[in-house]
Amino acid sequence: MEIGSKVAVTGCAGFIGSNLTHRFLAEGREVVGVDNFFTGSRKNLPSGGDAASFTLVEADITVEGKWQELVAGCDTTFHMAAYPEAGAGEKDTAIHLKQNVIGTRNVLEASARRGKSIVFASSSTVYGEAKVMPTPEGYGPLKPIGIMGASKLGCEGYIAAYCHVFNAEGAIMRFANVVGRHEAHGVTYDFVRKLKKDPSKLEIIGRDPGTVKSYIHVDDLMDGMVAGCAGASERVEIYNVGTDQTTSVHELADIVVGELGLDKVEYVWTGGVDGGRGWKEDVRRMALSVEHLKSKGWNAKLSSTEAIRKTVRELSSEM
Numbered sequence: 001m002e003i004g005s006k007v008a009v010t011g012c013a014g015f016i017g018s019n020l021t022h023r024f025l026a027e028g029r030e031v032v033g034v035d036n037f038f039t040g041s042r043k044n045l046p047s048g049g050d051a052a053s054f055t056l057v058e059a060d061i062t063v064e065g066k067w068q069e070l071v072a073g074c075d076t077t078f079h080m081a082a083y084p085e086a087g088a089g090e091k092d093t094a095i096h097l098k099q100n101v102i103g104t105r106n107v108l109e110a111s112a113r114r115g116k117s118i119v120f121a122s123s124s125t126v127y128g129e130a131k132v133m134p135t136p137e138g139y140g141p142l143k144p145i146g147i148m149g150a151s152k153l154g155c156e157g158y159i160a161a162y163c164h165v166f167n168a169e170g171a172i173m174r175f176a177n178v179v180g181r182h183e184a185h186g187v188t189y190d191f192v193r194k195l196k197k198d199p200s201k202l203e204i205i206g207r208d209p210g211t212v213k214s215y216i217h218v219d220d221l222m223d224g225m226v227a228g229c230a231g232a233s234e235r236v237e238i239y240n241v242g243t244d245q246t247t248s249v250h251e252l253a254d255i256v257v258g259e260l261g262l263d264k265v266e267y268v269w270t271g272g273v274d275g276g277r278g279w280k281e282d283v284r285r286m287a288l289s290v291e292h293l294k295s296k297g298w299n300a301k302l303s304s305t306e307a308i309r310k311t312v313r314e315l316s317s318e319m
């Protein structure tokens with residue numbers, strides 16, 4: 001799949017979308033960014049010289065509108081906008097349906113429907129509690145245990161079907177836990193924020209040692225996405241994007257505490273639910289096989305631990 005010289009990024013003011021936007025501008029591409037600033041921040045947007053090739057479209061992707069014409073003028077759409085809270089589905093079962101599935105359908109109307117390529121931010125949550133670790137892309141049956149995972153799986157289905165019906169190309173990227181600059185949610189961000197406020201104790205959701213998951217730095221993630229697009233041979237390619245290592249929440253807390261130069265921090269575990277999950281929809285263990293992406297010449301430069309370490313430094317300087 002050719003990314004092309006003009007790309008759209010939905011969720012351009014958010015964590016991953018803003019990093020992609022800066023990267024594509026630095027590569028000399030033109031970027032049309034779409035965001036409604038629900039969780040995104042204006043401070044993540046390009047400024048200075050790069051901003052000349054950037055067009056911001058302030059719009060809600062769940063509502064069809066003029067933004068779709070601007071997206072339709074791009075070669076490839078990197079669709080990152082979504083409702084980000086994995087645990088929100090239990091309280092509001094409609095939110096991910098609207099934000100993720102309806103939003104994705106509207107993005108597809110502007111991109112794949114017109115034969116343009118789409119790259120989608122899917123998630124490891126589509127696998128649910130997989131019985132095979134590390135989990136390859138071909139694992140099934142897919143039984144998400146959370147509403148967000150269900151919505152991501154629904155989006156994947158729509159992308160595959162739109163690409164088939166309208167002769168477009170798609171790349172579905174199933175992300176592990178992503179960390180890095182501009183992050184404003186997630187466990188690493190949460191720990192850094194809490195410890196900056198009170199370095200004596202840390203409240204941790206769940207039960208010691210917590211869930212065990214793979215973390216990837218956003219720079220490695222973006223390299224993986226670009227390599228995956230370049231190496232795609234199917235009309236719709238599916239890639240896991242993660243690292244070969246996993247980190248428990250307890251280990252993550254130790255890394256954050258160490259990197260912040262703290263000691264004697266008291267860990268206060270909330271207990272979680274269901275014998276150790278942080279919340280009902282939380283997967284206990286996630287490890288993705290990234291062999292498919294490696295076969296396209298990509299390798300994560302940072303391990304799970306190194307990615308978290310670097311992120312603590314990046315977030316510290318941003319806070």
Ligand SMILES: NC(=O)c1ccc[n+]([C@@H]2O[C@H](COP(=O)([O-])OP(=O)(O)OC[C@H]3O[C@@H](n4cnc5c(N)ncnc54)[C@H](O)[C@@H]3O)[C@@H](O)[C@H]2O)c1
Binds near residue numbers: 016039060121
């Ligand atoms: N961060 C992770 O660890 C992770 C892991 C797996 C998958 N993902 C997926 O990657 C994508 C990006 O995640 P992120 O961590 O950067 O989240 P984020 O919340 O930082 O960014 C999402 C962006 O989308 C925007 N947005 C949300 N709803 C919108 C709407 N209706 N219309 C227009 N803009 C809207 C938000 O304002 C925000 O700028 C999401 O699809 C997420 O599900 C993230």
